[in-house]
Amino acid sequence: MLDNSEGYVTEDGRKIGGVVMEMKNITLRFGGVVAIKDISFDIREGEIRAIIGPNGAGKSSMLNVISGFYIPQEGEVWFHGAKRPQMRPYEVARQGIARTFQNIALFEGMSVLDNVMTGRLNYMKTNLFQQAMWKGKAEAEEVENREAVEKIIDFLEIQHIRKTPVSRLPYGLKKRVELARALAAEPKLLLLDEPMAGMNVEEKEDMSRFILDVNDEFGTTIALIEHDMGVVMDLSDRVVVMDYGKKIGDGTPDEVRSNQEVIDAYLGVSHD
Numbered sequence: 001m002l003d004n005s006e007g008y009v010t011e012d013g014r015k016i017g018g019v020v021m022e023m024k025n026i027t028l029r030f031g032g033v034v035a036i037k038d039i040s041f042d043i044r045e046g047e048i049r050a051i052i053g054p055n056g057a058g059k060s061s062m063l064n065v066i067s068g069f070y071i072p073q074e075g076e077v078w079f080h081g082a083k084r085p086q087m088r089p090y091e092v093a094r095q096g097i098a099r100t101f102q103n104i105a106l107f108e109g110m111s112v113l114d115n116v117m118t119g120r121l122n123y124m125k126t127n128l129f130q131q132a133m134w135k136g137k138a139e140a141e142e143v144e145n146r147e148a149v150e151k152i153i154d155f156l157e158i159q160h161i162r163k164t165p166v167s168r169l170p171y172g173l174k175k176r177v178e179l180a181r182a183l184a185a186e187p188k189l190l191l192l193d194e195p196m197a198g199m200n201v202e203e204k205e206d207m208s209r210f211i212l213d214v215n216d217e218f219g220t221t222i223a224l225i226e227h228d229m230g231v232v233m234d235l236s237d238r239v240v241v242m243d244y245g246k247k248i249g250d251g252t253p254d255e256v257r258s259n260q261e262v263i264d265a266y267l268g269v270s271h272d
């Protein structure tokens with residue numbers, strides 16, 4: 001792998017750019033529990049970056065720091081070359097960062113279409129008062145948002161369930177709807193917390209394909225947590241390995257696969 005400050009070219013010929021997100025010496029505590037201990041790593045433009053490690057390693061906590069849900073006690077988050085001030089999750093979202101959750105967080109009673117629409121909230125500029133005063137502008141905005149959402153629905157092949165309440169969907173499709181909602185925000189950086197957990201082999205293959213397509217078609221940078229090592233090896237350009245809140249490995253899939261500390265802590269044992 002050719003690596004420099006400008007970026008590198010992957011084995012499959014994709015061009016990876018400069019650093020977009022840099023975590024510097026992040027420490028996060030919950031009372032006496034240290035969920036993240038002095039971890040640093042970066043994410044480059046166009047990259048698919050995996051975070052792996054045993055349960056309780058601090059992986060979700062790390063995504064929560066990136067998305068602004070958790071505020072670390074120590075360390076800095078740098079985004080596009082500037083230190084990010086303390087931000088609320090909605091402010092982070094406005095910077096072009098969207099996420100899915102380890103435990104699906106959709107509006108179960110609402111249709112797929114309406115759930116995906118909620119991903120457009122950052123694009124809805126007019127408020128209710130303006131909508132009443134200035135019908136034309138609100139309508140134009142509504143049309144634009146609907147078009148963006150329909151495009152995502154086509155892309156993820158969920159047209160057939162667009163009117164279905166989410167509560168009626170099988171688990172695998174709910175995960176796909178959650179991805180659709182995140183994509184509706186047109187993120188530059190997409191954070192996926194175990195997008196394939198609990199899926200069967202076929203569903204995993206579908207989700208893997210969609211993740212690759214999103215990266216390829218929209219150029220979206222992706223950071224994902226995943227347990228299935230086959231999937232990680234297939235999808236990701238670089239992998240961060242966490243164990244008990246510490247970083248124990250960082251590199252290409254091949255590099256981490258042959259890292260003895262990683263093998264001892266994680267790869268050598270079964271995680272199903």
Ligand SMILES: Nc1ncnc2c1ncn2[C@@H]1O[C@H](COP(=O)(O)OP(=O)(O)O)[C@@H](O)[C@H]1O
Pocket residue numbers: 030033034035053054055056057058059060061062
């Ligand atoms: N909101 C929270 N409050 C208290 N402890 C938490 C919270 N979130 C995570 N933790 C703790 O932090 C550690 C790391 O958890 P987590 O980030 O969920 O790990 P992973 O996603 O790798 O399984 C665990 O010990 C967990 O119990």
Ligand SMILES: [Mg+2]
Pocket residue numbers: 059060061102
């Ligand atoms: Mg987790």
